[in-house]
Amino acid sequence: MWLRALRVIPRIDRAEWDRLDIVSRWLIASRSAVFVLTFTSASIAGLLAVRDRHFDPVLWALAAVALVAAHATNNLLNDLTDHLKGVDRDNYFRAVYGPHTLEHRLLTVRQLLAYAAAGAVVAIVIGAYFVALRGPLALALMAAGAFFVLFYTYPLKYIGLGEIAVILVWGPLMIGGTYFVVTGTWDWNVAAVGLPYAIGATTVIFGKHIDKLPDDRAKGIHTLPVIIGEPAARWTVIAMFVLQYAIVAYFVLTGFFTPALLVIALAFPRLRAAIAAFAKPRPAERPAHYPELAWPLYLVHYAFLHNRRFGLLLLVGLVADVAIRLLVV
Numbered sequence: 001m002w003l004r005a006l007r008v009i010p011r012i013d014r015a016e017w018d019r020l021d022i023v024s025r026w027l028i029a030s031r032s033a034v035f036v037l038t039f040t041s042a043s044i045a046g047l048l049a050v051r052d053r054h055f056d057p058v059l060w061a062l063a064a065v066a067l068v069a070a071h072a073t074n075n076l077l078n079d080l081t082d083h084l085k086g087v088d089r090d091n092y093f094r095a096v097y098g099p100h101t102l103e104h105r106l107l108t109v110r111q112l113l114a115y116a117a118a119g120a121v122v123a124i125v126i127g128a129y130f131v132a133l134r135g136p137l138a139l140a141l142m143a144a145g146a147f148f149v150l151f152y153t154y155p156l157k158y159i160g161l162g163e164i165a166v167i168l169v170w171g172p173l174m175i176g177g178t179y180f181v182v183t184g185t186w187d188w189n190v191a192a193v194g195l196p197y198a199i200g201a202t203t204v205i206f207g208k209h210i211d212k213l214p215d216d217r218a219k220g221i222h223t224l225p226v227i228i229g230e231p232a233a234r235w236t237v238i239a240m241f242v243l244q245y246a247i248v249a250y251f252v253l254t255g256f257f258t259p260a261l262l263v264i265a266l267a268f269p270r271l272r273a274a275i276a277a278f279a280k281p282r283p284a285e286r287p288a289h290y291p292e293l294a295w296p297l298y299l300v301h302y303a304f305l306h307n308r309r310f311g312l313l314l315l316v317g318l319v320a321d322v323a324i325r326l327l328v329v
Contacts, residue, residue, distance in 0.1 A: 029101045030072035038071045040311040045178035047318040054183035063178045066126035073119035074149045081153040141177040171198025196244040200307035207300035234278045260320035270306040277302040
């Protein structure tokens with residue numbers, strides 16, 4: 001179940017839930033399948049630190065654990081906030097595509113708060129260590145992270161700022177911040193290099209918000225797709241797909257990266273499938289060829305598969321880039 005929960009959001013009933021160990025329950029409740037987004041950001045920062053010969057494996061591991069713990073806490077608080085506001089009642093989108101531990105009465109509010117508190121304590125303790133080690137900038141980064149954990153769902157998501165928050169968090173904050181706590185140096189180039197992957201993470205949240213656009217509009221949740229409309233939102237995502245590759249190509253042309261990063265071109269089949277899905281209006285009913293268990297997730301599914309492939313290849317390219325620079329140059 002641990003591996004299953006890390007790959008997909010499993011659909012389980014009460015009887016199966018009761019048989020699970022506490023780790024499996026935490027992984028499912030916190031939607032751990034999306035932790036790969038956070039771990040990839042931390043890995044990008046770590047590889048850039050290796051390339052610059054300032055890598056500390058202990059500090060990097062602590063940063064990665066803190067980021068994943070904060071991400072888990074955010075997901076749990078998202079569910080709690082929407083539950084308390086009544087958003088997830090009556091078979092709302094979130095309660096359909098996976099187990100909503102509060103709406104499906106798998107956890108009580110107190111139990112969910114305990115899960116969230118456990119992750120928050122881990123993130124805060126590690127963050128406090130980094131503040132003591134790195135000083136005021138680490139405190140500012142920690143405060144920014146806490147702000148997004150606490151206020152992403154409300155009010156940011158409700159006023160069209162959730163998607164912007166994702167770019168900031170999975171790019172400059174996670175990648176630039178992890179590089180800083182590991183090396184002791186803030187580097188704007190590193191923060192900028194994180195943008196292609198951060199944009200990819202944003203396509204995922206965009207896809208989910210387009211998938212549930214009618215429900216969000218009806219409930220007064222003004223995500224960016226609700227504000228600009230489905231057609232504009234879909235073409236915005238397609239533009240972001242292209243921008244991911246254009247930014248990497250720019251850094252290769254300027255010499256910041258070696259051509260090894262062009263391995264991301266192997267993600268083109270996933271890119272082509274994602275663009276084809278976003279180029280057409282989202283179907284109201286599940287297409288015959290589409291997996292039943294994945295529905296009603298649709299556009300987010302294509303965006304996630306592309307971003308997972310893009311992120312993996314980006315890491316492969318970075319490993320090759322590091323090897324070239326350390327062993328050849």
